[in-house]
Amino acid sequence: MPIVGREIVALDVDKFQEIVKSDDVVIIHLSAQWCGPCRAFTTVFREAAGNHDDVVFASLDTDSQPELGSAFNVNSIPAIAVMRGGALIFTHEGSVGEAALNDVIRQARAIEVGEVHRSVTSG
Structure with missing residues (x-):
């Protein structure tokens, strides 16, 4: 069972699967320890994790997990x-x-999972 709520999952390949x-x-x-803007965004990300118990929040260090x-x-x-x-439904670069x-x-919650599956299998 995925971890949801306040805890942020540190992703590796096994946890991602x-x-x-x-x-x-x-x-x-997606971030790296040396990245100042990444550290600044972490505050916003942690705040959101504490406010959305039905969403899985995960962090991915691109230096330690380059393939992922x-x-x-x-x-x-x-x-x-x-x-x-x-399925990957959205990416955004930058804070x-x-x-x-x-x-x-909100938009991700509104998407029907069945629709996501249909779009992945038909695409």
Whole structure:
């Protein structure tokens, strides 16, 4: 069972495989320890994690997990990736504010998991 709520999951390949099996909304913060903007966005990300118990929040250090990081095809960090029903539905490079992150979460929740599965299998 995925970890939800206040705890942020530190992603590696095994944890990623477990998380994507669920139909939950998963928000992934792609970052690196040396990245100042990434550290600044971490505050917004942690605040959101504390306010959305039905969403899985995960962090991905692109330096320690380069293969997993490259799977998201982002060119700069910080970045967020949003998954639903095991499919990547949204990515954004750069920091976002609390209101924008909450809006992304709202939109991800509104997506029907069955529709995500149909679009993945037909695409």
